[in-house]
Amino acid sequence: MRKVILWCSFMTLLFVGTHALEAMGAPEGASGSSGGGSGTQLVTMLVTFILISVPLAILNSSIARRKGRSGAKFGWLSIIPGVAVLLAIYLVSLTDKAIIEKLDQVLKNTEKTGVQ
Numbered sequence: 469m470r471k472v473i474l475w476c477s478f479m480t481l482l483f484v485g486t487h488a489l490e491a492m493g494a495p496e497g498a499s500g501s502s503g504g505g506s507g508t509q510l511v512t513m514l515v516t517f518i519l520i521s522v523p524l525a526i527l528n529s530s531i532a533r534r535k536g537r538s539g540a541k542f543g544w545l546s547i548i549p550g551v552a553v554l555l556a557i558y559l560v561s562l563t564d565k566a567i568i569e570k571l572d573q574v575l576k577n578t579e580k581t582g583v584q
Contacts, residue, residue, distance in 0.1 A: 517549070524552040528559060536565030 529543030542559065546552040 521547050521549055521552065524549075524556070528552060528555050531556070531559045534564055534566075535559055535562040536568070537562070 525543045525546035528546040529539040532542035533539040537559070542555055546555055
């Protein structure tokens, strides 16, 4: 799963960087792509953004819910390409909510029985 997140993030940065160079007026071909008009570049950027950012947002949202965090908040924040990677790393490092609940249950059971 980490490889998928890193790959998606890398591709987002690659595409956004490539199109940013073209939008800033870099010579055609300097970014490695042959271009059409500026309208075509904008459509390409939007399609690329949607194809990469939306799956990352869904992935981060599902991970956040499993970790006991707000899935909606992390999903919306993950729409921002650079932030999505940082949130994914943060969420993966958290302990699952189910594990914490299980540990609390074991701790309560040991306190009841008096086991030290």
